[in-house]
Amino acid sequence: MRVATWNVNSVLARLPRLLPWLDERAPDVVCLQETKLSDEAFADALGASLAERGYAVAHHGQGQWNGVALLSRVGLDDVVRGLPDEPRFPAADSPPDARAVTATCGGLRVTSVYVPNGRSPDDPHYLYKLDWLAALRASVTDPATAIVAGDMNIAPTDDDVWDPALFVTSTHVTPAERKALAELTGLGLRDVVRDRWPDPRVFTYWDYRAGRFHQDLGMRIDLVLAGADPAGRVAAVWIDRKARKGKGPSDHAPVIVDLDTAPDGDIGPVVPPPSAPAPRRSRS
């Protein structure tokens, strides 16, 4: 089962990249962030194309900003939009941002998250970010079968930033944010990209400006956090840098995780074992 997360920075602007990417990578479960559409507009723009490809969809959108979605072709059940008791910004009676959507897909409880940016450590939005992370942690009730994936807007360590010195006064790297993330992973969630790729300079986001992608000056802020069950079945993990290249990319690259099928589980298509004989090709 292939699980992916991608901050698309407007799903409408990214349609010419998203649909070919789905066809090429064939993920079974996709967490999208920053769709920037209402639920109605998302259904109008993508409903038919996704149904054609076999995806069930749970979109949680608000229009101009934010917006998250889950696409799945291994089941999509018990959808929950938002987080229980999620904080609101700028005031407690403001409408909630569309930043999380959860469903059961292929036997896993998957949440697509778009953590608040924080803007700067002295901004009220930063405190909102910390509160939101606490609500996210509280929402994970069964860590063993959970996957929390998306744009965390936190670089877990200095190895996840192209130049830590430039970020000392910035959000994304502060001890409080990293502590909030550590408390989330402390539930028993593995950062599976870091497990697989322990060296520095493994990035998922590069600013559009100043040729940052070309120079590989990025950050790793898009994470796949996996509970014991999925983490124990990780077969492959990579950051799909190809999707960041070419014409009209998002500023984020997708993160892709392949899970082996459990021996007795009903969690999706079975991958043929490597020993299976290759299909004979007819010459014509």
Place this chain on the structure above:
DNA sequence: ATGTCCGACCACGTCGGA
């Protein structure tokens, strides 16, 4: 400081957000 992109809007340029 800031070489870009995105969506909105009393829209054809400017602005907030990232």
